[in-house]
Amino acid sequence: MDARAEPRRPSRRVSAAEPPTAPPRKYIKTASRHIVDQTELHSAAAEGDVKRVRELLEKGADPNARDENGVTPLHLAAYWGRVEIVKLLLEYRADQNAKDKFGVTPLHRAAYMGHVEVVKLFLKHGTNPNVQNKDGVTPLYAAAYRGHVDVVALLLKHGANPNAKDKDGMTPLYVAVLNGHVDVVRLLLEHGADPNIKDKNGVTPLHVAASGDRVDIARHLLEHGADPNVRDEDGMTPLHVAASVGHVDAVRLLLERGADLNAQDKKGVTPLHWAASLDRVDIARHLLEHGADPTVKDRDGATPLDLARALGHREVVSLIEEWLRRGEKPPQQRKAAKTRPWGGASQKAVSPPAPTAQSPSTQTPSPPHTTFVVLSPLPSVDVELVERLSGEPVAYSPVSPSGSSFDVPELGLSGCVLSTCGAFFCVYRCMWQDAAVAVKVPVQYRTDFERGVPLRFTKAPDSVLRELETVKALSHRNVLRLVAAWPEYGVLAYEWGDGGSLRDQKLSHKDVLKALVHVAWGLRYLHSRGVVHGDLKPENVIVVGGICKIADLASVKRLLSRISGSRVGVCTSGFCAPEQVDVRLGAEARAKGFEDRMDVYQLANLVLDLIGVETVDGAEWSRDKVEKAAREAEAIGLSDFVSQALELEPWRRPNAEEAVGRIAEEWRRRYG
Structure with a gap:
């Protein structure tokens, strides 16, 4: 090798990622606001009120009425597993093949939720088991993703195609492997699922199994004809993938099978x-x-x-x-x-x-x-300055949600009004013990919560327990504070942000710098507690009395969630760090102890967003884009910081403490 040559650590964009922890929104789409145009029949069907549904149908209620998202009463009854109501609606000629505006049918919803008896009813009435929504997802795909073995078996028995692809080229087998559902994988293979079928990036189920160290699944795939030397579009084999992410057992198995x-x-x-x-x-x-x-x-x-x-x-x-x-x-x-x-x-x-x-x-x-690249010298952190700035409010405009209110007496909550609803959680402003609080509820339980009778679980939802475990020990002025928790109801309450999020505010350059000090100081605290946020963006920074506070810590344990180039929650388009896009770069960042630097990358994108310029998403990283972003950031004196924080490789970026030092010094230089 030429001594002047510079070897490069292997790198590529992702072809097979670790299993996601959040359900893909391909299956069940949820509106981001109150659903309007729902009829009384919709409500009765969702609530399981058989008597009321019968009365309404006998009085001529339309069984095919649609709300603004095209959802019918049958969609809701199927989703909640209301067997008797599904029977009633079908008797009254409800359209079993009705598609909402996302192409989702009642059968999709029942399969996704694992309601076997409801699925049986639809199939008995001749519902097409191979119907696809707008993303190409079939009921079999949805059931396989969730690991509902009985539903998968039933659909296969009625002719569901195990090799149907979604728009990204993924099959039911692919997503079953992705989520580690061994029994579903075995069943699909026995019914003709192709173990060598490729997604749009050339990735096969065996690549996915190798990336997740799913040795039992890899063994089943190989026994059913999976090619150990199959290549994705970048020429990588499953052995490349297993070696890159460090799975010794997967490497051993692949070598035994002729890799x-x-x-x-x-x-x-x-x-x-x-x-x-x-x-x-x-x-x-x-x-x-x-x-x-x-x-x-x-x-x-x-x-x-x-x-x-x-x-x-x-x-x-x-x-x-x-x-x-x-x-x-x-x-x-x-x-x-x-x-x-x-x-x-x-x-x-x-x-x-x-x-x-x-x-x-x-x-x-x-x-x-x-x-490693040596960064240009960063100022030593003036803790006194940072502490002062982190507690000084920015000039902000108060934000207050509007709409109908309701009480939840069982939890002592009153005057609740919907503030926002996302993919996984809805947030309400409620009064609790004479103070306004932000109440966070998993989106799938919003109907019961808004009726004032929240569901009580024998075991709290995992997503709620994960978030509670993370936030309960945190205490910092720049991290949103947990006020109360009712885990058995899946409900958490945080301090209310009267200024909404940074997305709701238009700040002067002076206040942008101050807000960035708030955020960076909060990040430094989180990192000192072993917490990495992973989805830092304006919507996740809440303004409380002018103090900016990092919020939405539900995803801190889910650092990588990229499947063949498609985003699955966690990081937000436009803000993702490269290691959240490239599973191998992410694995290397973890191995070297630089997981926290994804937050610094996102902090740099927050800088850009707050001054109104284009962010640099890790999926589309280029040196030219970084240089352009750095030039734009000169408007608030953060050109050097942005240039360094947007480095491709995490170990080339400053840490959160260095970041807050640089930002605070720039504030002092300009306004001090």
């Missing part, structure tokens, strides 16, 4: 390149013991040893050098693969040059001091 351990992707990268660059010692050893060739060069002329040296991975360096000293010979039958790397293919996010490696040597060099 080509010297396969090169379109950049000439082998699984051993991945293991060496990410310091996966066990995987590197396993690959070498099975015949991996450590002398193969990638398209940039770097061998696995070159990468390990450049990145300071001493154990991997010693392992490979010892292997070479012993004169181990790699299998020669794979020479063709070594000398025929895949042709070039561009990618959206282009990595900047990695550190320069020393030329190969017979002695193990010390780790180079230039492993």
Whole structure:
């Protein structure tokens, strides 16, 4: 290798991601405001009031009435599993194939929720089991995603197509693998699901299983004919994926089933390149013991040893050098693969040059001091200044929701008014103990909550428990404070933000800088407590008496959620960090301890958003975009900060403490 060449750590946009923790909104779409135009029959059907439904139908109520989203009473009865009401509506000729404005049918809803008896009713009445919504999702796909084995079996028995693709090319088998539903995977394979079918990025179920270390599922796929050497559009095999994310058991299984351990992707990268660059010692050893060739060069002329040296991975360096000293010979039958790397293919996010490696040597060099880029000096943090600014209010306009109010006596809440409703939670302004609070309710339980009779669970919803576990021990002026919790009802209450969110405010440049100090100081506190937000945006910064507070900590444990290029909640389009888009970059960030830097990347995008310029989404990262953003940020003196905080690789960015120091100093320089 040319000593002047600069080896690059393998990188690419994601082809197979870790399983998401939030349900895809492809299945059941939820309006972001109060549903209007619902009839009394809609309400009775949703509530399970059989007597009232019968009375209304006998009096001539339209069983096919639609609300503003095209939802019929049958949609609601199917979603809530109201079997007797579904029977009644069908008797009165309700349209069993009715589609709402998203193309979702009552059968979709019943399958998604796992209501077997309701699904049986629809199939008995001749409902098409292969109906697709606007995203190409079938009832079988929805049931497979949720892991409802009985519903999957029933739909397959009635002719559901196990290989139907959604608009992203994903099948029921793909999403069952993604979520680890072993029994569903087995059932689909037994009914003809194709284990080698590819999504729009060339990713197969075996790639997905390898990325999530789902060894049992990978074994079932291989037993039913999955190709261990199948390639995605970037030339990566399942073995590349398993090696890159560090799953030893998956690597072992793939090698047992004939995976080509010297396969090169379109950049000439082998699984051993991945293991060496990410310091996966066990995987590197396993690959070498099975015949991996450590002398193969990638398209940039770097061998696995070159990468390990450049990145300071001493154990991997010693392992490979010892292997070479012993004169181990790699299998020669794979020479063709070594000398025929895949042709070039561009990618959206282009990595900047990695550190320069020393030329190969017979002695193990010390780790180079230039492993990471040295940031330009940041000011030491003036804690007194930051503390003062973090408690000074910005000039803001009060925001108050309007609409009909209701009480929830069981929880001591009164005068509740809907403030906002998103994909997963609705937020209401209520009075509790003579103070306004922001009450957060999972969106699927909003109907009962708005009726004033919230559902009580034997076990609190997992999403609520996760958020409660995160926030209950937090206490900081720039983090929204939890006021009360009723986990058995799935309800949390936070302090009320009379200024809404930063999205509702138009701030002067002076107050933009002050608001950024508030947010960065809150981030620094969260990071010191081991909490990474992952979805920082204006909507998640609440203004309370002019103090900006970080909110919506429901997703802090869900740091990566990208499937074949489609977003699934967690990070918001326009604000995602590159490591939330590229599963391998994310895995490397975790391995190196730089998970918190995704929040700093999003903080830089918050800077841009607050001054009204285009953000730099990690999915479309380019050096030109970063440079343009930095020029725009000069309007408030944060050009250097934005340039550094938007670096592609997390370890090149400043941390939250450095960020707040830079922002506070700029405020002092201008207004001090």
